[in-house]
Structure formats: structure tokens, C-alpha cells
Amino acid sequence: MKTRHQIFFKNAQNMQDLSPGCINLVMTSPPYPMIEMWDEMFSGLNNEIEHSLKHGDAGQAWLLMNQELDKVWVELDRVLAPSGIVCINMGDATRKIEDRFQLYANHSYVIQSFHRMGYDVLPPIIWRKTSNKPTKFMGSGMLPPNAYVTLEHEYILIFRKDGPRKVSRKDMQKRKESSYFWEERNQWFSDVWNDLPGTIQDLPSARLRNRTAAYPFQLAYRLINMYSVQGDWVLDPFLGTGTTTQAAACSARNSLGYELEPNFRELIDERIREVPTFSEKVINQRLASHQDFLKKQKKEGKSWKYHSLNYEFGVITRNEEFIHFPLARNVKIVGEDRYEVYYGD
Numbered sequence: 001m002k003t004r005h006q007i008f009f010k011n012a013q014n015m016q017d018l019s020p021g022c023i024n025l026v027m028t029s030p031p032y033p034m035i036e037m038w039d040e041m042f043s044g045l046n047n048e049i050e051h052s053l054k055h056g057d058a059g060q061a062w063l064l065m066n067q068e069l070d071k072v073w074v075e076l077d078r079v080l081a082p083s084g085i086v087c088i089n090m091g092d093a094t095r096k097i098e099d100r101f102q103l104y105a106n107h108s109y110v111i112q113s114f115h116r117m118g119y120d121v122l123p124p125i126i127w128r129k130t131s132n133k134p135t136k137f138m139g140s141g142m143l144p145p146n147a148y149v150t151l152e153h154e155y156i157l158i159f160r161k162d163g164p165r166k167v168s169r170k171d172m173q174k175r176k177e178s179s180y181f182w183e184e185r186n187q188w189f190s191d192v193w194n195d196l197p198g199t200i201q202d203l204p205s206a207r208l209r210n211r212t213a214a215y216p217f218q219l220a221y222r223l224i225n226m227y228s229v230q231g232d233w234v235l236d237p238f239l240g241t242g243t244t245t246q247a248a249a250c251s252a253r254n255s256l257g258y259e260l261e262p263n264f265r266e267l268i269d270e271r272i273r274e275v276p277t278f279s280e281k282v283i284n285q286r287l288a289s290h291q292d293f294l295k296k297q298k299k300e301g302k303s304w305k306y307h308s309l310n311y312e313f314g315v316i317t318r319n320e321e322f323i324h325f326p327l328a329r330n331v332k333i334v335g336e337d338r339y340e341v342y343y344g345d
């Protein structure tokens, strides 16, 4: 088996390289409007944004920044297949402009945008990032009433086009092989995630993640495994350092990525070359966690009814019998910014 991966160093507001309906899952995190590190980038897309910020018209700047993102959301709608899913990791922003501190609720703007495009708005996940920074509290010490609550979470917004996916008989086998474990389902489909970052995303490239607002590998990996099946096409219109490409390849999905910044080419290439090492680590970790889970079940006197057809262990439900994690063995460069990943057992 092989998967294909391609990066376009272009503006995702116009993804003319992609034909309508070719994408099954969008997994992405855009620049967050009103977070200062992105002011320059948004102003490069529309110079009225810089003007509004300079003249203290924060509300207008926020609106214009979100309108730049809207252009990408409209393009996504064109390339997404019926029943395709969009997962957007989005944070709100807090900012003081001319002595007025306030929240810019980006998640709420984006929900409205997809609602207007006719998408099903599915329950979002709150990704609670813990901060140990001593300066995390803002406001006036212990004196009421002017302090502000600390913003320590982001959202994973989930939208679906045209209702649930219908799986043909022919595709059923792939769907079964793409199952997740029962205990993973219980953790992954919870509406609050407070277990990320964990250990996997502390692996290589943490250096880059801090510099580039990258999300953890595990975040993209989980969502790709929750919302697509092996062999599907995953698109990230705001690719950054290539976390989505790496997670898609480790999940035996094909991927496409758009990124404005060509200086990320080397980093992305490095991350794709890491795929065989990463794939082995991630899969071994999933298998080991499942075996730990079974040991715990046994200790508690609980048993299981089914047995995996591909691995030497039990599983809780019939769905899981077919679980199969293809191991990425080789990465081949097949053209400029184009790769193929080959799998084995």
C-alpha cells in the first residue's frame, strides 16, 4: 500500500490545483485573528487591516481578519466531498487596544461562517492547555472587580457537509481496518481534552513548534483517525511546519497542504522524512496502551468477548476485530514537494 502527499507553497484562498470534491477531511489551524504575531501576515493580505489597527479600530480589524479566513473556508467548501468533515483548531484572542481589554471570540465567528454555508455544526472539543506561567493571571492582584479570567483553552471546531457518510460495501473493509480501540473512543470523543501535550509530541521538532504556533502531532493524529478512513484525502490549507502531513502519513491517509511561507519547505521535508520512525513509535505506543488497558481490565475481573484478527490480543467490541495499523516503511520523493509513503507490517 502507498499514500501520496503534496505541498503547495501558495495562498489557500485560491486552491485551483484541486478539483471539486476531492477532499474527505480538512484538518487545520489558521492564524488566529487579533493575536499579535499574525498582524503583519493579515495586513499583507489586506492593508486596511493595518490601517484599522493603527487607528485603534480593533472591531474592524478583527472583522477584516476573519473575512480573509472566510475566503479560505469558501474554497474548502468547493474542494470538500459530500459528507466531508472540517476540523479547525481555533483559539480566541484577548487584547488591550487603547486601554480597553477584551476578548475576540474567533471560534464564534467561524461557527457562524460554516453555519451560513449550510454545514452541520457538530459539538466542538475544548482543548484545555495548562499553563504554569507565574504571570498567567491578568488584572489587579487580589482586588475586585477588575481582574480577568485566564484564557487557557482553544477549540477544535467540527463541521460536516451534507450529512453523514454512506459507506459502500466495497469500502466497508477499509472502514473496519481504520477502527480505533474502545478505550480510545472513550477518551477521544470526550468534549474536553486535557491530556495534550503528552509524550509523543515531545519527540523531534518541539523547537519548531514553539516558533511557529504548531499544534501537537497527537492532536492532528487523533482527529484524522476519528474523522477519516485509511486511503482518504486530508487537506491542511494552513500547513505551517507540516504536522498534518506527518500525522496523515502515519495514519495511512493521503494528504495535501497549502502554505504561504516558502521558508517552511525544509522543515516540512524533514518532518515527512521522519514518518517511518514516527509511524513505528505511534503505532507501538497505541498497541502497548491497549495491552496495558487489557491488563487493567483483567485485574478488575473484567473480560472481553472478541479477538483481534491482526494482532495477538483481545478487543472489547466486534468493530475492533479488524483493526490494522499499516506501518510506514519508506518515503520516496517523486517530484518537487511531492512524496509517496510505502507501508508494510
Ligand SMILES: C[S@@+](CC[C@H](N)C(=O)[O-])C[C@H]1O[C@@H](n2cnc3c(N)ncnc32)[C@H](O)[C@@H]1O
Pocket (backbone or CB within 6 Å): 010, 011, 012, 013, 028, 029, 030, 031, 032, 041, 072, 212, 213, 214, 215, 216, 237, 238, 239, 240, 241, 242, 243, 244, 258, 259, 260, 261
Ligand atoms: C497556526 S499556523 C499553522 C501551524 C500548523 N498547524 C503546524 O502544526 O505547524 C498557520 C499557518 O498558515 C499560514 N497561512 C496563513 N494564511 C495563509 C493562506 N492564506 N494560505 C496559505 N497559508 C497561510 C501561515 O504562514 C502559518 O504558517
